[in-house]
Amino acid sequence: MSKEEFKRKALSQIEDDEVIKLLQDAVRIPSHKDLPDQEKEMAEFFASWFDKRGIEVELQRVEGPRQNVIARVRGEGDGSTLMYNSHLDTKPPYNMTIEPYDPVIKDGNLYGRGSVDAKAQLAAFASALLAVKRANIPLRGDLIFTGVVGEEWDSKGTSYIAKNGPKADMAVVGEPTKLEICIAHKGIVRATITTIGKAAHSSVPHLGINAISKMGKVIRAIEEELPKKLEGKSHPLLGKSTYSLGVINGGVQPSIVPDKCSLTVDLRVLPGIWIEDVKEYFEEILEKIKREDPEFKAELSMSSRQPPLDTSESHPIVQALKRSVNEIVGRMPKVTGAPFDTDASILANAGIPSVVCGAGDVRYAHAAVELVPVEEVIAAAKIFTLTAVEICC
Numbered sequence: 001m002s003k004e005e006f007k008r009k010a011l012s013q014i015e016d017d018e019v020i021k022l023l024q025d026a027v028r029i030p031s032h033k034d035l036p037d038q039e040k041e042m043a044e045f046f047a048s049w050f051d052k053r054g055i056e057v058e059l060q061r062v063e064g065p066r067q068n069v070i071a072r073v074r075g076e077g078d079g080s081t082l083m084y085n086s087h088l089d090t091k092p093p094y095n096m097t098i099e100p101y102d103p104v105i106k107d108g109n110l111y112g113r114g115s116v117d118a119k120a121q122l123a124a125f126a127s128a129l130l131a132v133k134r135a136n137i138p139l140r141g142d143l144i145f146t147g148v149v150g151e152e153w154d155s156k157g158t159s160y161i162a163k164n165g166p167k168a169d170m171a172v173v174g175e176p177t178k179l180e181i182c183i184a185h186k187g188i189v190r191a192t193i194t195t196i197g198k199a200a201h202s203s204v205p206h207l208g209i210n211a212i213s214k215m216g217k218v219i220r221a222i223e224e225e226l227p228k229k230l231e232g233k234s235h236p237l238l239g240k241s242t243y244s245l246g247v248i249n250g251g252v253q254p255s256i257v258p259d260k261c262s263l264t265v266d267l268r269v270l271p272g273i274w275i276e277d278v279k280e281y282f283e284e285i286l287e288k289i290k291r292e293d294p295e296f297k298a299e300l301s302m303s304s305r306q307p308p309l310d311t312s313e314s315h316p317i318v319q320a321l322k323r324s325v326n327e328i329v330g331r332m333p334k335v336t337g338a339p340f341d342t343d344a345s346i347l348a349n350a351g352i353p354s355v356v357c358g359a360g361d362v363r364y365a366h367a368a369v370e371l372v373p374v375e376e377v378i379a380a381a382k383i384f385t386l387t388a389v390e391i392c393c
């Protein structure tokens, strides 16, 4: 049989109703950080779903009751290993104006918390594994499903995988992209500057050094210098790096000259710019102030939330997804950059080239009315089935 025939065979195993039923069952199970066991029930649900269908599955303990679900259709040979990754957790249903855990279908949309972010993607990935398994296609590389904990909060699940495996040659991370293929996003770096002054009674301010007024100098310098430093580089899909003054704290009470003030700046940086670079930008800014004001004293500390993602458009996973989307929905998908960050960059930084693709529109994620178009979920299941055969076979 040719690869094309294997694709037909696998595709014929996708049952539309079965994909949607899986998604509905998943939406019925709450899985967020405010629950005592968080994603536990969701992980167990998927583990038993795979197990009942004869697909190899294990629960990977991340911490306490929190576990990733790892399912695998094994390949025999030296083919590429493909990972399908999405998250088990959702945002809590804080602001929802619909019943969060009643997955009704109306006018072609399926409603509920997690419907689009990201249980539609889990259901589509799981259905692709099942189709490949049922079609009994001889894979040369493994097809792996990873349902992970904590993406909405701290990305603990995918970070655990990046460190402890499973390994793969490439990955698709399931998030709502309307079936477009996202290959790049910015990273998040934070710089905290603390100005150090000298406390004194406010009636004799000349005896102290005011840390808040020193911070005023820092803010002016940042607004003047930082855009010049960030402007030099741009990315065809992402534009330029940006920054925002995020949090400021200083002073104890009005009658005391403050001896400390701190400011945290949030930067969204392009691929190629990372903590060391940003640290250098801020060191230069602080040194310049110091040259003009010998009394100026400040400390700088850096942290990061998520590295940038920048997968090449020519990577086989991008090409395979493009062909599959075109075949199922009859149009070439756009290759885009995302305005949001995802677990894909964690995998990419662990040496697993990754892209983001999935059903539904991200503006319904975390929304008061969360929904996903049923047709797009079924299309995603078919696209991921074709892509799996293309890559692993």
Ligand SMILES: [Zn+2]
Binding pocket: 087, 117, 118, 151, 175
């Ligand atoms: Zn998500």
